[in-house]
Amino acid sequence: MNTRLLSRRVLPGAIFAGLASLTLAKPALAHHPFGGTAPDNIFEGILSGIGHPVIGFDHLAFVVAVGLLAAVVSGGWRIPAVFVVATLVGTGLHLAELNLPIIETVIAISVLLFGGLAVMRDRLNPMVVMLLAALAGVFHGYAYGEAVVGAEPTPLVAYLVGFAAVQSAIAYLAYLISKRAIEQSQSAGLVSVRHAGFMVLGVGAAFVGGLLV
Template structure:
């Protein structure tokens, strides 16, 4: 757990790069993109936590579904096709995913898979629309896909080691942040 926190902390500060603004669409920019936005960060941790609640095997369908839909949404965004109400749906994803975590919903049923697909599509579309014009869009995408997988894994590990009460508190916090951001 300590190593994971140190690794996450090392990835967080954009100022750690000596010359910001160079290679804006590179791997580092893609890795940082989901971690620098609280909406993406919290929702993706929540998906990982819900995956752990679904069990080792079935639960991994949630993050895989989220990532697959995120890639599809990103491709649409990179092609200039923005989905309607992208930011409001991302905020709704925080409220819903946080609420499910707070309510101690377990499993990877079809309803939860559909929600992960929907929310992944919109999160991905936001990433795609925000792809910097310079550099390789494909490398940028590889970065945010990898970061999303790492955030899902971090959420899964946290859920595995934290007491259920703390997971529920985290769920309430995610939902609360989503509601506050919507105001």
């Protein structure tokens, strides 16, 4: 099956994903597992932490894109770890009441950018990708922090553990699947990464468009 045929099959799905996400697109700070209430125990903290990066479609798409890019750059396995640490830093900034500008805009653009990088996937500088992931991670983490403003230390720590764990799991799963596909057949694997990048790109375009409407 050639690349052109694959593109014909996958691109409609990418367009559909982008259009569908328009119905899901909400401001990044509005994604809240408990509907605006801070978790008040360790159980709620864990669930909230696990849920936030998943119910936020922009966050989820970006985490997947981090894994995709990690698979196609040299030493890329470090990128998800750097991103996750940066999200913890971003949450800390929010809890410290240090304001970051245009959070929603930066997050939407980061999804668009990383989708585009996954589509390009050629001659990417690992250090540049890592720095971009770290910068984006701070903003994504800042948005995560909204869910635990006013929380007690125990549910707060549980929340941090939850979202760090789920992001790591998703990013490294995307990394391992992509890496294995590339190892089995480099050309087919890279095409698959590119098509997944188109899907992330569609999601990013939907969120950027949602901010402009």
